[in-house]
Amino acid sequence: MPAPPPTGSSAIDVTGLSKSYGDKVVLDGIDLRIPEGTIFALLGPNGAGKTTTVQILSTLIPADAGQARLAGHDLVREAEAVRAAIGVTGQFAAVDNLLTAEENLFLMADLLHLPRREGRRRAAELLRRFELTDAAKKPAATFSGGMRRKLDLAMTLVGTPRIIFLDEPTTGLDPRSRRTMWEIIRGLVADGVTLFLTTQYLEEADQLADRIAVLDQGKLVAEGTAEELKRLIPGSHIRLRFTDAHALESAAAFFGSTAYDAEALTLQIPGDGGIPGLRAVLDGLERASIEAEALTVHTPDLDDVFLTLTGQPKRPGESPNSLEDNAQMDKTRKDNTR
Incomplete structure (x- = not known):
């Protein structure tokens, strides 16, 4: 609505x-x-x-x-x-x-x-x-x-x-x-x-x-x-980066998350990007005595909103420069640079 x-x-x-x-x-x-x-x-x-x-x-x-x-x-x-x-x-x-x-x-x-x-x-x-x-x-x-x-x-x-x-x-x-x-x-x-x-x-x-x-x-x-x-679209998360594999594995076990990258030493924790969720993650790291090298909050952008809300096949004869194509190209470029 x-x-x-x-x-x-x-x-x-x-x-x-x-x-x-x-x-x-x-x-x-x-x-x-x-x-x-x-x-x-x-x-x-x-x-x-x-x-x-x-x-x-x-x-x-x-x-x-x-x-x-x-x-x-x-x-x-x-x-x-x-x-x-x-x-x-x-x-x-x-x-x-x-x-x-x-x-x-x-x-x-x-x-x-x-x-x-x-x-x-x-x-x-x-x-x-x-x-x-x-x-x-x-x-x-x-x-x-x-x-x-x-x-x-x-x-x-x-x-x-x-x-x-x-x-x-x-x-x-x-x-x-x-x-x-x-x-x-x-x-x-x-x-x-x-x-x-x-x-x-x-x-x-x-x-x-x-x-x-x-x-x-x-x-x-x-x-x-x-x-x-942007808040209508799921996919917000907090990304933690660690200096070594041991810290990554400890954090993954503590937060019960399997969304981690062993090569990049990063862990994703689902959340809405709000302050309470961020505070809970920081408090959890402190209680578990786990030190993270960096923390970033990722939220959906308008590309995600557009592609989700208008996610239908392209109509016959539609211009290749349509918003769907622009949004998808922008999204692909962003994903490739992460």
Whole structure:
């Protein structure tokens, strides 16, 4: 069951949202409540319904059933007010390559019917904020991937939206550019903006999101903070490393554990990673007069959460870059380095 959301004013309230295409159920009555000034991440395999959710909440397509309020406005009855309160940044930068960075921002200001002076002021402010002032007069076609993503997000902010939908905002960026984008996103939240994030990078959700929901086959299968989701998955343990085989064997006998590695001189003891369990292990070692060289606590990560909660075979024709594949590759790399 999804964890209850925190109290406080909500930026997005969704109840019973459903969408089907013929016999294919894409969204099956999902409920969401996203507090103002927070980052919410929606994870799920390809075809789970993430993009459909964003399209409905950004007024691009209608839902078949359910209700939603964004920034206090009804999604259907007050669609224009919803559009005025939101911004959408898609997976691919929607900039005009023939225009300069400055001209792209001017164009957005004109589309929003901002007064000319206000549009110019807003463009200059955003160019400074995104460190694009030196490139203001350069065509967007000459920009790197990271610069294009920054310009794309800056264009979204011309209208000062209260809610921003970010659809895989760092796809294709190198690690340095990705972390720069993360800092920009955190800065937006500090200003009171609410962000609805979909991402292919589980680390990104772990680093940024206040709350995370996992969507699978049109249903929300879990929701909570990253730590709450990790606690749903078994596999936490304390790992002890010893300096010699005698100490290892003594500890294994004392704790009644067979999960040990004689070559690495390590012993695994099941536990939830909490302080009481850790204290019990330390007290046990002291009572048995066994000295450990090192102690580490291992808990499941979001890779484990994702693979466990969405553990179904890959659908026919699904992209090889799906979240399942990314999670499995990340997990394999981590396991190989342990």
